[in-house]
Amino acid sequence: MSNPFAILSLDRTATKRDILAQVAAALREGRHGARAIAEAQKTLFDPIARGAAEFEHVLDACASSADLLPEPVENDKGPALKLLR
Amino acid sequence: MSQGPFLEQALQSGERFFQRRNFPLAKRDLEAALRLGPSEAQAREIARKLDLCVREIAVLEGREAIKRGRKLEKKGRVREALQQFEKALATEHEGWIEGRIAALRAELSRAEAANLLETVAEDEDPQVRLAAYDKALAVSHDPALAQKKADCLVELGRFDEAIALYAAEPPASDLSRYRQGYALAAVGRYLDALAAWQRVETAPEGLEEQVEQLLPLACREAERIGRPDPYRVIAGMARRIDPAEKSARFKACEEQAACKQLRALWEQAQYEEMAALLPPLGRPPDRATLALHAKVGLKLAEGDPAHLESAIGLWLTAVYDDGLLDALAVHEVSPTTIDRTALRARLEERLGEVVRRHAKEGRIERRLEGIWRVETRIVRQLSKLPLEGTPPPVYPCTPGFAIGYGLARDIFAFLSSQNRPAPETGVDLRELRAYFSAAGPAMMWMEAGEHERALAAIPRGAEDDLVRYCRNRIALACGVAKARRGEQQIKRHFLDALPLLEAEPERLQEIIDLAYADEPSAFFEGLAEAMEALCGRIDTPKFREATAHVMAIKAVALLNRGSNPAVVEKLLERALAIFPDSELAGTNLHAIEERRLGKDIEKAFKRQNPLRAAKLVLLSDDPHNREYFFETMELWYRDIQASDSTMKRGGLIEIHESCRLVDATHPLTLRIEDDLEELKTT
Numbered sequence: 001m002s003n004p005f006a007i008l009s010l011d012r013t014a015t016k017r018d019i020l021a022q023v024a025a026a027l028r029e030g031r032h033g034a035r036a037i038a039e040a041q042k043t044l045f046d047p048i049a050r051g052a053a054e055f056e057h058v059l060d061a062c063a064s065s066a067d068l069l070p071e072p073v074e075n076d077k078g079p080a081l082k083l084l085r
Numbered sequence: 086m087s088q089g090p091f092l093e094q095a096l097q098s099g100e101r102f103f104q105r106r107n108f109p110l111a112k113r114d115l116e117a118a119l120r121l122g123p124s125e126a127q128a129r130e131i132a133r134k135l136d137l138c139v140r141e142i143a144v145l146e147g148r149e150a151i152k153r154g155r156k157l158e159k160k161g162r163v164r165e166a167l168q169q170f171e172k173a174l175a176t177e178h179e180g181w182i183e184g185r186i187a188a189l190r191a192e193l194s195r196a197e198a199a200n201l202l203e204t205v206a207e208d209e210d211p212q213v214r215l216a217a218y219d220k221a222l223a224v225s226h227d228p229a230l231a232q233k234k235a236d237c238l239v240e241l242g243r244f245d246e247a248i249a250l251y252a253a254e255p256p257a258s259d260l261s262r263y264r265q266g267y268a269l270a271a272v273g274r275y276l277d278a279l280a281a282w283q284r285v286e287t288a289p290e291g292l293e294e295q296v297e298q299l300l301p302l303a304c305r306e307a308e309r310i311g312r313p314d315p316y317r318v319i320a321g322m323a324r325r326i327d328p329a330e331k332s333a334r335f336k337a338c339e340e341q342a343a344c345k346q347l348r349a350l351w352e353q354a355q356y357e358e359m360a361a362l363l364p365p366l367g368r369p370p371d372r373a374t375l376a377l378h379a380k381v382g383l384k385l386a387e388g389d390p391a392h393l394e395s396a397i398g399l400w401l402t403a404v405y406d407d408g409l410l411d412a413l414a415v416h417e418v419s420p421t422t423i424d425r426t427a428l429r430a431r432l433e434e435r436l437g438e439v440v441r442r443h444a445k446e447g448r449i450e451r452r453l454e455g456i457w458r459v460e461t462r463i464v465r466q467l468s469k470l471p472l473e474g475t476p477p478p479v480y481p482c483t484p485g486f487a488i489g490y491g492l493a494r495d496i497f498a499f500l501s502s503q504n505r506p507a508p509e510t511g512v513d514l515r516e517l518r519a520y521f522s523a524a525g526p527a528m529m530w531m532e533a534g535e536h537e538r539a540l541a542a543i544p545r546g547a548e549d550d551l552v553r554y555c556r557n558r559i560a561l562a563c564g565v566a567k568a569r570r571g572e573q574q575i576k577r578h579f580l581d582a583l584p585l586l587e588a589e590p591e592r593l594q595e596i597i598d599l600a601y602a603d604e605p606s607a608f609f610e611g612l613a614e615a616m617e618a619l620c621g622r623i624d625t626p627k628f629r630e631a632t633a634h635v636m637a638i639k640a641v642a643l644l645n646r647g648s649n650p651a652v653v654e655k656l657l658e659r660a661l662a663i664f665p666d667s668e669l670a671g672t673n674l675h676a677i678e679e680r681r682l683g684k685d686i687e688k689a690f691k692r693q694n695p696l697r698a699a700k701l702v703l704l705s706d707d708p709h710n711r712e713y714f715f716e717t718m719e720l721w722y723r724d725i726q727a728s729d730s731t732m733k734r735g736g737l738i739e740i741h742e743s744c745r746l747v748d749a750t751h752p753l754t755l756r757i758e759d760d761l762e763e764l765k766t767t
Binding site for chain 1: 239240263264267270271275289290291292295298299302341344345347348351373376377380383404409410413414415416417418419421423424427428431432435
């Protein structure tokens with residue numbers, strides 16, 4: 001089962017308007033076959049199929065890490081490292 | 086005073102030495118002769134010979150210098166040896182001497198450089214050390230010196246030059262590896278810096294803090310690159326650091342890098358590598374991590390059935406997690422409410438397709454199909470069970486998942502506190518409890534078709550109702566499986582399962598279906614015996630009918646094997662006693678009776694007893710027996726025709742009596758009557 005979000009370069013919150021725009025763009029750019037694009041569109045327009053595709057293909061690998069990436073400590077020239085002996 | 090005799094003497098002595106090639110003494114005497122006023126001609130001759138002497142002496146001195154040079158070189162006195170060879174070169178212009186001189190000069194330079202390096206080694210000024218290294222490197226290329234020079238350049242902040250030197254010669258010491266990383270970090274190549282530091286065997290004190298400083302920057306750099314490889318560097322470096330030394334900030338960076346690596350690997354479909362990097366599920370399992378494991382598990386199982394068993398538990402448990410389904414963005418963008426049941430069915434079907442495909446291609450064992458069936462059935466039932474109280478974490482889940490992640494005990498306790506659900510829910514609470522009880526692994530083996538292992542896995546000691554239920558279930562499954570294979574020894578298993586079959590008569594249907602299976606008669610022999618044994622305790626009409634049916638088929642199998650008809654007849658009589666209306670048993674019994682009558686008729690004829698044969702034909706419904714009787718009588722009739730009249734009459738009377746008993750209007754009966762009339766008249 002191919003990933004309709006990847007085929008149409010969409011994220012999981014894409015609206016119907018977004019989908020249509022990306023379908024047109026994908027067809028124009030020829031990134032994928034017309035059949036694959038049509039199938040992706042069909043999947044995303046069917047709520048159950050879309051839900052199943054989202055469940056299967058969208059991986060939230062960072063969901064379990066609550067903290068965001070800490071800000072680096074650096075000055076204008078980069079990190080303030082002291083040469084260790 | 087005339088100097089003639091002295092001159093002559095000097096000339097003679099000089100000439101003698103000259104001839105003997107003793108050039109130094111020849112030179113001394115010839116020079117003395119020259120001072121004593123020789124004639125012009127003598128002076129010219131002396132001068133010529135003196136030239137020769139000087140040249141020869143120089144050659145001799147050169148040879149001596151070479152000898153001395155060699156001796157000095159052997160003694161390690163390089164500078165003096167060099168002087169001797171340089172002296173020799175003045176008279177002996179040979180290539181090898183030049184080579185020696187060059188080698189000695191180089192050696193001398195090296196030694197001088199080494200002395201210099203020794204002198205400056207501890208110098209705190211990197212400029213001084215750098216100058217010494219440059220001088221030494223100018224004499225000869227030494228990778229170790231080049232590294233030291235690079236280290237010096239780092240101290241001087243000349244990072245690009247240092248990086249170039251390190252790139253030409255991979256650092257061989259921890260100090261150089263550290264400084265290489267430091268230089269790379271200084272020019273903003275954080276990932277390369279971490280890669281260099283990863284190679285440091287004994288980390289200098291304080292490296293952890295510096296790694297921590299670089300981690301966020303390296304993460305950003307990796308994100309810009311957008312491939313999984315850079316994250317490998319970060320993860321590899323983070324693994325090198327002692328966990329006790331990691332600050333909260335360090336751990337946060339490490340976690341972020343790990344999840345971003347997973348994301349990059351997911352996008353590039355590198356699932357095998359992902360599996361090795363997935364964070365542990367935790368106890369109790371974390372929901373988001375469960376989703377990760379489930380998704381990766383599905384992808385792995387698609388390609389390799391070896392991952393299927395774990396994927397089944399993970400995927401179904403994730404699919405039945407309300408929180409995961411509710412978190413889908415589709416709920417926000419869809420104009421209609423998403424039917425959770427339909428969505429779940431679609432997701433369940435997704436893995437079902439994978440299982441079926443592998444099964445169709447013969448890539449999985451039947452046990453996996455069994456596991457798929459039971460995991461699906463049980464998690465569905467759990468999701469339908471009306472709940473009283475708060476369920477344990479990760480509820481509902483499959484039994485395989487619960488056993489694997491140590492959740493079964495809590496779920497069992499929770500299920501034990503639940504009231505029996507209404508029958509219309511279709512939930513069998515006792516069965517659910519069984520799968521999550523201590524006997525759960527045994528039930529899983531049963532579903533996998535490994536009944537012997539299942540029986541062995543039943544916990545010993547505590548023989549409570551649930552354990553007995555499990556034992557009964559496994560016995561029944563074992564019996565049914567054996568019956569399906571047409572095996573003989575089934576009765577024991579069905580009798581073991583009798584309490585379950587009495588309590589849940591609907592389970593008999595599986596056995597009943599087997600009784601009507603389209604199989605050769607021999608297939609049913611063991612089943613017939615087992616079902617007959619159950620009939621003493623089970624009074625369901627359908628089951629009794631099926632038992633009589635299967636016993637009738639067994640009768641056919643026995644007859645085909647040439648068994649004693651009397652035994653078969655008794656079997657059929659027992660079948661009819663169980664279910665008197667059994668058509669097949671009745672028909673078969675009748676056929677056997679007819680067959681026995683036929684044999685008895687044949688026997689009566691052999692014993693020359695046509696009257697008994699006739700009486701037996703009257704008992705038979707089989708037209709063949711009647712035909713056989715009259716055919717035999719016809720033969721007897723013909724044999725009698727050749728006898729004398731007295732014998733003929735007696736024979737005809739006997740045949741007629743028998744034929745009349747069977748059929749008074751049969752043509753043979755009528756013909757015999759005519760013959761008897763004719764005999765009377767004659």
